[in-house]
Structures are given as C-alpha cells and as structure tokens.
Amino acid sequence: MNDIRKIMVLGAGDLGRRVFHELAHGGGRHVQLVGRDEDATLRAANLTRYCALQRGYADVGVSHAVTDLADVARTAERIARFAPDVLFLAASYQSWWVISTLPKDAFERLYAANYGPWLPMHLVPVMKAMEAVRMAGSDATVVNAAYPDAVHPALAAAGLAPHIGIGNLANNVPGIRVAAADELGCAPDEVEVRLVAHHYVSHRLSRRGDSGPAAMGLSLLWEGRDVTAKVDIAGLLRRLPGRYRRTGGLAGQAMTAASALSVLEPLVERRDAVVHAPGPMGMIGGYPVAIESGRFRLLPPDGMTREEALAINVSGQVQDGITEIRADGTVVFEDASMGVLAEELGYDCREMPLPDAEGRAREIAERFAAYRERVAAGNAGKATRLILRISGARRR
Numbered sequence: 001m002n003d004i005r006k007i008m009v010l011g012a013g014d015l016g017r018r019v020f021h022e023l024a025h026g027g028g029r030h031v032q033l034v035g036r037d038e039d040a041t042l043r044a045a046n047l048t049r050y051c052a053l054q055r056g057y058a059d060v061g062v063s064h065a066v067t068d069l070a071d072v073a074r075t076a077e078r079i080a081r082f083a084p085d086v087l088f089l090a091a092s093y094q095s096w097w098v099i100s101t102l103p104k105d106a107f108e109r110l111y112a113a114n115y116g117p118w119l120p121m122h123l124v125p126v127m128k129a130m131e132a133v134r135m136a137g138s139d140a141t142v143v144n145a146a147y148p149d150a151v152h153p154a155l156a157a158a159g160l161a162p163h164i165g166i167g168n169l170a171n172n173v174p175g176i177r178v179a180a181a182d183e184l185g186c187a188p189d190e191v192e193v194r195l196v197a198h199h200y201v202s203h204r205l206s207r208r209g210d211s212g213p214a215a216m217g218l219s220l221l222w223e224g225r226d227v228t229a230k231v232d233i234a235g236l237l238r239r240l241p242g243r244y245r246r247t248g249g250l251a252g253q254a255m256t257a258a259s260a261l262s263v264l265e266p267l268v269e270r271r272d273a274v275v276h277a278p279g280p281m282g283m284i285g286g287y288p289v290a291i292e293s294g295r296f297r298l299l300p301p302d303g304m305t306r307e308e309a310l311a312i313n314v315s316g317q318v319q320d321g322i323t324e325i326r327a328d329g330t331v332v333f334e335d336a337s338m339g340v341l342a343e344e345l346g347y348d349c350r351e352m353p354l355p356d357a358e359g360r361a362r363e364i365a366e367r368f369a370a371y372r373e374r375v376a377a378g379n380a381g382k383a384t385r386l387i388l389r390i391s392g393a394r395r396r
C-alpha cells in the first residue's frame, strides 16, 4: 500500500499559506498548494520546501498548481490529477480582515453589520470548489475555513457542503483551557472543554468576554470529571479579552492555522481526536466533534441534545445577521445587519436563493470597490481642506 498521504491546500492567501507551511513539517506526506497566480504560488511553495528541508523534513513532497475557482473544469482537473486524501479550502473573495484596511470610521460602520451579510463572498468560492470536487469524482475529506458556520448549511441543500470546517469557536478553546486550569490549579492539558458556539459568539468572546444576546454552551472536564459547577464561568470568560488576551488581526491567524491543523493532522495521520469545529456535517454553527476513523460525530456537553446545541447556534446565527437558512439553501438576512450594508454600500439583499449567490458576490465586490474609492476620495478631500485651513491660518 502506498502510504504517502496527499493534502491539497486550495487558496494561497494568508491562511492557506500558513497551513500549507505547517503541513510540510511532518513526514510521510505530499502537500500541494493551489493558487491562482503562478509566480506567487511557486514562490510560496518553494519557500515552504526550503524551510522544511532546512529543518530536516527531507521526505515531504511539496508542489504547487494553479487554477481559478471560476473555472470549475480546470479546478476539477487539478484535483483529479493530484488525487488528495484531504483537501483544505482557504479561498475567499473577501476575507474578514479586508474591511479593516478601510479608514477607521468606515471600518467601524461596516463592522456593525456583523459577518452574515458578507456570506456570498465565502460561500461562492467554496461552492465552486465543491462543484470541482464532485466533477473530479474525488473522495477527499474536504475541510473548509471560509465561514463554515453558515456556508455549510447553505450548501448542504445542494449536496455541496464540505465535510467539516475549522476555526471560529475552536480559536477560543486554548484560552479557555488555560484560564480554567489557572482557576482549578492544574495544568491546561488536564482540562477539556466542550464548547457550543456560533461564529458570532466566537468572535465576541475574545473581544468582549461574553456571548452577548446569543446563547452558548460550555462545560469543563478535569481529568474526565465535569467540573463546570466549580468554576465561575462568566468571570472566566470576562478574563479572555483581559489577562488572557492574544494577538489579533492578520498575525492572529496563527491561531486559526493551529485550529485548522488540529482537524487536518488527525485526518492526515488517520488517528482519532476530539476537536472543535464549525459546520460539521452541514450543520449551523460550531460544536465539539469526535473524529473517529476519518468520520465525524457531534460531542455536545453531557446532557445537551443535538437539538439544543443547534438552537444555541441558531441564536448566534441571528446575531451574526442571518435570520434563517432554509432547507433549500435560501438564506434570509436580518434587517438590522443588511441595513448597514444598504446604507454604506448600497447593497441590499434580504433573501438569497442559492442560485443567486454568485451574482450577489459579484455585486458586493463591485459595490465594495466603489465604496473604498468614495471613502478614500472623501478622506483626501478632508485632508486637502485641513491643509488649506492650516496654511490659511499660518498666513494670517
């Protein structure tokens, strides 16, 4: 049996490259980075290859390939040719951090919309990739980074949901373990967490230290025993953005990459593990998940049913700006969230049937580009007026 495991990373942006780089530092595997720019992807792959060699990982296969996800047939050909065992999707038309590159006041206005209204920018590239997976006849386990909490349930209707997501709630778990261990007076690796939380809550926990108007589920185990009642949970969560704060922004995507690897490594190494992941089996939001022989099983806190865990996540979904994801994949957006994009970008979509997603993504991209120009022109105008005022004052 050929025991070289093959992992394809599709999407050569910040997160994709981080994960690809880490995956190359492990034996018995071949990793391939797929981007859409030949030169940039070749350079990124070579950088990883040289770093792995420098650190003594000489038996790792490292390669690259090029495709544009808009070309499903070409992507399918790439997938069929490489035949990955595991496929990691890290492509997006507009990652979460892009609005943070706007001037501060514009960023803050858009930030108030939360994440839901931007869904098409994550959903469409994943949908294209999954169409390619099907066209290639691939049986790879597909793991996706792009807003799995909402992308997977929407795509499930078309049979296109990746198997599991990464990050979001998982990014908070190490901080919770460390904070709980400090309170219990033990080592972090003696503490296990069972967290049920939507992207909205995950995002809020590290910034505000609570779940806000949304529900969440959390239980703590110490050496296998439930010790949740022994810990002041609200106090612990409040300390996450305080004493237990961590680097955020793009540099903070090191945490997301680690969360991705917590799912990918067991799949690559064919070992069982307990992880946290959004969007397992097309479900809304995030859950503790057992990986068992390459399959996934929900592992909610003791005493919590699957329905209760889902209801917790639906409460987070609404706060994220999505009222409902219907069984046919139609997404209904919250008026308050969408109202922000309507006001700022002139983009207004209260209900999105799945076949409309591609057109909606194109529309957001165009309106966002125009918005960026308007904001920049407005700021340039403000700066010119300020310079004129200052030079006028000097003359006086």
Ligand SMILES: NC(=O)c1ccc[n+]([C@@H]2O[C@H](COP(=O)([O-])OP(=O)(O)OC[C@H]3O[C@@H](n4cnc5c(N)ncnc54)[C@H](OP(=O)(O)O)[C@@H]3O)[C@@H](O)[C@H]2O)c1
Binding pocket: 011, 012, 013, 014, 015, 016, 035, 036, 037, 067, 068, 069, 070, 090, 091, 092, 093, 094, 095, 096, 097, 122, 125, 145, 146, 147, 148, 166, 167, 168, 171, 253, 256
């Ligand atoms: N789950 C989590 O905890 C978590 C945390 C962080 C990020 N994320 C998500 O992960 C995704 C990637 O994030 P990132 O920060 O790495 O974003 P990024 O740096 O912007 O990378 C996105 C990549 O997608 C590629 N792409 C866009 N359109 C494409 C197309 N038509 N064909 C092929 N590739 C295409 C881009 O290619 P080019 O380089 O050619 O433009 C880019 O390399 C986003 O959805 C982000 O929101 C999730």
